[in-house]
Amino acid sequence: MNAQEIETLLTPLVEQEGAEIVDVHWRQEGHRWVLRLFLDKPAGITLDDCAYFSDRVGAFLDEKDVIGKSYVLEMSSPGLDRVIKKDKDFERFSGKAVNLRLKIADAGQRKFHGTLKGLAGGKVSFQVGETLKQFERQNVDEIRLDDSAEIDLAQE
Numbered sequence: 199m200n201a202q203e204i205e206t207l208l209t210p211l212v213e214q215e216g217a218e219i220v221d222v223h224w225r226q227e228g229h230r231w232v233l234r235l236f237l238d239k240p241a242g243i244t245l246d247d248c249a250y251f252s253d254r255v256g257a258f259l260d261e262k263d264v265i266g267k268s269y270v271l272e273m274s275s276p277g278l279d280r281v282i283k284k285d286k287d288f289e290r291f292s293g294k295a296v297n298l299r300l301k302i303a304d305a306g307q308r309k310f311h312g313t314l315k316g317l318a319g320g321k322v323s324f325q326v327g328e329t330l331k332q333f334e335r336q337n338v339d340e341i342r343l344d345d346s347a348e349i350d351l352a353q354e
Contacts (some may be wrong), residue, residue, distance in 0.1 A: 199224075199264055199265060199266070200224065201222040201223065201224040202222075204222055204224055204232070204264075205219055205222045207262070207264065208222075208235070208255060208259075211254065211255065211258055212235075212251065212255070214235060215250075215251070215254065216239055216240075217237045217238065217239045217247070217251065218237065218238055218239070218320070219235060219237060220236040220237065220238050220276040220280060220281060220283070221235075221236040221238070221276065221283060222234070222235055222279050223236075227286070230268070230269070230270055231267055231268065231269040231270070232269065232270045232272060233269050233270070233271050233272070234272045234273075234274060235251070235255065235261075235271075235272070235274070236274050236275070236276045236277075236281075237251055237273060237274070238273065238275065238276050238280070238281075238307055238331075239278075242275065243273075243275040243276075244309065247273075248273035248274065248275070249273075249336065250293050251275045251326075252271060252272075252343065252353070255271065255273070256271050257345070258327065259271070261290070268343050276327070278343065278345035279297075279342045279343055279344070279345040280342065280343045281340060281341070281342050282296065282314065282341040282342065282343065284289070285317060285346070286315070288314065288316050288317035289317075291314055291343060292314055292315060292316045293313060293314065293315075294313065294314055294343055294344075295311070295313055295314075295325075295334075295343070295344040296311075296312065296313070296314045296341050296342060296344055297309070297311050297341070297342050297344050298310045298312070298322070298324055298333070298338060298340070298341045299338075299339045299340045299341075300333060300337050300338060300339055301336075301337050301338070301339045302337055304333065305330070308339075310324065310326055311326070312322065312324050312325050312326035312327070312331075313325040314341065315330065319354060320335050320336075321335065322334075322335055322336060322338055
């Protein structure tokens with residue numbers, strides 16, 4: 199089972215509890231396999247939420263017996279530098295400062311900092327200074343909220 203299949207399986211369970219799966223990491227770390235879920239709720243994820251979801255998801259996965267190997271289950275908040283991955287994230291975080299990394303360089307540059315403008319027609323719109331750039335979504339390696347922008351806003 200891969201990360202996408204795990205996310206698809208767990209999404210209804212997590213959503214019925216009022217949360218969303220932001221990201222799933224399923225990988226071997228050293229000699230063990232780790233399933234790490236990044237969850238969020240409108241009011242944010244607390245330590246108690248992580249413990250609750252760990253129990254619920256762990257019991258669900260054990261019942262379904264879909265993993266097929268020993269693994270460690272971890273729950274986490276997406277953090278201030280939350281990844282922007284799903285279609286609805288592009289709308290929700292439009293206008294926010296982000297860091298964007300491309301798979302293939304654009305004019306010799308792979309990393310950009312600017313303002314997310316949205317997603318339309320398979321292209322990510324992104325404001326860098328006075329320039330509006332558009333990148334094919336499949337060429338975008340990762341977009342994350344700029345956590346330093348949130349800290350700066352909090353200090354104002």
